[in-house]
Amino acid sequence: xxxxxxxxxxxxxxxxxxxRPLFLACLRWPGERGLEGHSDADVAAHAACxxxxxxxxxxxxxxxxxxxxxxxxxxxxxxxxxxxVRLARADGWATANVSIQIVGQRPRFLPRKAEAExxxxxxxGAPVGVSATTTDRLGFTGRGEGLAxxxxxxxxxx
Numbered sequence: 001x002x003x004x005x006x007x008x009x010x011x012x013x014x015x016x017x018x019x020r021p022l023f024l025a026c027l028r029w030p031g032e033r034g035l036e037g038h039s040d041a042d043v044a045a046h047a048a049c050x051x052x053x054x055x056x057x058x059x060x061x062x063x064x065x066x067x068x069x070x071x072x073x074x075x076x077x078x079x080x081x082x083x084x085v086r087l088a089r090a091d092g093w094a095t096a097n098v099s100i101q102i103v104g105q106r107p108r109f110l111p112r113k114a115e116a117e118x119x120x121x122x123x124x125g126a127p128v129g130v131s132a133t134t135t136d137r138l139g140f141t142g143r144g145e146g147l148a149x150x151x152x153x154x155x156x157x158x
Contacts, residue, residue, distance in 0.1 A: 004093070008050025008061065012041040013146035016018035024102065024147070025109075025116035025130050026078045026123060032107045033151035035147060038067045038074075043149040044130060045077025048098050048120065049084040056088035081123045088155060095126045096154040102132040104147040 012035035020034030025044040035041035050061040058064070064087065065072045065080055072080065085095055098120070102109060109116070109132035120128040135142040 003096075003156050004055045004057070005151050006051040006055025006090045006155070007054070008047040008052075008054060008151045008153070009148065010043040010046035010061065011146060011148040012037050012043055013140075014144070015041075017127070022107065022108055023077055025100070025105065026076075026081065026119040027112060027116055028114075029107050035120065038070055039065070040074065040076050042077025042080075043147045044100050044102055044116070044151070045081045045120070047079050047149040047151035047155065048100055048124070048128070048153065049077075049129075051098060051151040052081075052084045052088050052095055052124075052155065055155040056091055056093035058084075058087045058091050058093075078119070078123050081090060081120070085124055089158070092157055093155040094158045095124050096156050097127045098151055098153045100128065100130045100149055100151040102147060102149045103135060103142045104132070105134055105137070105144045 017037040022029040022032040022034045023042040032044040
């Protein structure tokens, strides 16, 4: 079996617009400050997209969904993730699993971990593990200026 691994990372600053909602791991987080970005700025979904696209050799987040692509402006992380999975599949690759680590001080992730894993797994069509960590208040994520996510995807030839 032909197997490949890809790693993706995404980073977004928190928005100055208090009305911008936070989307993270394909979920809306009421009462939390949103992230600035061309789409919904869901760092977990974007990192997963990048990992899947890179593993399958289809491209990367910037080449497939870049800011010069107006049709993706405001798109949800789940829409981008579904498209990444579709593009990989069209090129003969299926996603076996995705692992994602979110880095930031907020929101408190654990209470919604199972919900996030289910939402993302439903989009990907494979198991998705999501965890979160802080940087002990170091760096931009530690100062509460934004969020980052790192993802690894395992794909196999179909």
